[in-house]
Amino acid sequence: MNDLKIRRATADDLPAVVAMLADDPLGAVRESPDDLTPYRTAFERIEGDPNQHLVVAERDGRTVGTLQLTLIPGLSRRGSTRTVVEAVRIHADERGSGLGTQLIQWAVDTSRELGADLVQLTSDASRTGAHRFYERLGFVGSHVGFKLQL
Template sequence: MKDLQIRAAGADDLPAIVAMLADDPLGAQRESPDDLAPYLAAFERLAGDPHQHQTVAVRDGRVVGTLQLTVIPGLSRRGATRSVIEAVRVHRDERGSGLGTQLIEWAVEESRRLGCSLVQLTSDAQRSDAHRFYERLGFTPSHVGFKRAL
């Protein structure tokens, strides 16, 4: 893709990231782009953790995609390190352009570079289009996830 840069996010990228997080039916219910304070506090925690990689895709100086990559060392699978891809979003003007594929391929390659032997992700049960997208990229549905609000 022409003129695309995938890089670590900075605090200045937060308004664009939060706007993308809120720009779908599920995100609209749980995000608050008018109040960036909690996102800034969270970003500072992420920036201080070497296992967290908040990432943006930038085209022509504009943030057009984002994801969070978390690296998790573990004991299972013979001491394997895994990564988790979360909060993948593509700006509405870029959807269908192949940017999502590029972001996921970047995350897989970065996971490999960081010594991970497994990359996993979760997707809300309601996001059937996203499920097909991830399956096309070689991910297989393998687990049932559970959440508990605190």
């Protein structure tokens, strides 16, 4: 395999990113890869916010992974800055290759460079395999998350 490149996503990456978001049982019902309009709008907002880092993993010129890293300054934990990792997705052909580990390591390293004291993420309760993956990387299941659909 050729070298992996992790880089900031561009608008040209949207079809591949959205396809990965839709390529699992949860994403299949909440994503719409056939209409990129709302994703383009969201991408413009992300791109214009210096605290947002939407990246893709590229191998052999092909987008094979993605995640979004958000920097959040805060008052709690003695004024700690934290990052939140969201929307981690690996192309089906690359699952089990170690790419997920490389992407998460990129997120942790970048969080340190950005001055964060804590990296956090959420994972749907049904994704038990993902939970084991994050635990192997040192993440601790410490909270119960809640969502309110608006």
